[in-house]
Amino acid sequence: MRGENLEKEIERVAFEIKNSPYTTVLTGAGISAESGIPTFRGKNGLWNKYRPEELATPHAFERDPRLVWEWYAWRMRLVFSKEPNPGHKALAEMEKIGLVKSIITQNVDDLHERAGSRNVIHLHGELKEVICSNRSCDYKVEAETILNEIEKKLPTCPECGSLLRPGVVWFGESLPTEELSKAFQEAEKSEVILVIGTSAVVQPAASIPLITKRKGGKIIEINPDTTSLTGVADVSVRGGAGEVLTAVLEVLKKD
């Protein structure tokens, strides 16, 4: 049984989406939490157990590539074994019926795509991709093909001999320019941006909703906790992405 307040917020979110000519979505680790993939921050977050500077930085990789690779191999296997949840599926359905135009994600999993979303912009790269650590070499390979070898030998580039590395953006690295500029354009065009499952502390992703807001659009936040965007959000729904998005979709389909 949902509380009266939550019901009202769900109706409001559906109303805003219905009346917006262009709606985009920014997602973070929280949308995949219900699929069994831990977030970085918050209760049960990965950063409670590991230190980011020891694992997700170029410096960490230079110092101890095996440690970094072991952590990523563990995350890759975990992510590849998980399935999209009702939150991912509701967003894919909203795109299909034309009410959501794109998803800008900080997530490195591919659960949006596997749920059926088409227009997904990955700001922080993808775990399913492995790239060459030599920036002047553009060799790429599917993670699945090298994952079994990791324990025996760290993977090296068949073209230049450098170590291969996960195709994700580490702390201190720049975001892929093309994806970032697409994300900015989507935010500018939007009259509504749904901000789902992100603590909104990692820049520049966290500032993307502010672009929509500056253009006169609205920020709708869906998160069980307050975030650094709560103060500027037009609507804040305190709930899990799966339950809230499924309920919003039901209202949208009814109207």
Ligand code: NAD
């Ligand atoms: P974060 O870990 O900083 O924050 C997660 C947020 O999700 C929190 O605000 C939390 O309250 C919220 N949350 C938890 N359960 C939720 C639920 N059921 N529904 C809705 N929200 C829920 O995540 P972030 O802001 O995305 O941090 C950015 C970094 O985390 C990115 O660089 C991203 O690559 C990385 N990350 C990605 C994955 C993934 O791809 N699945 C997993 C962990 C971390």
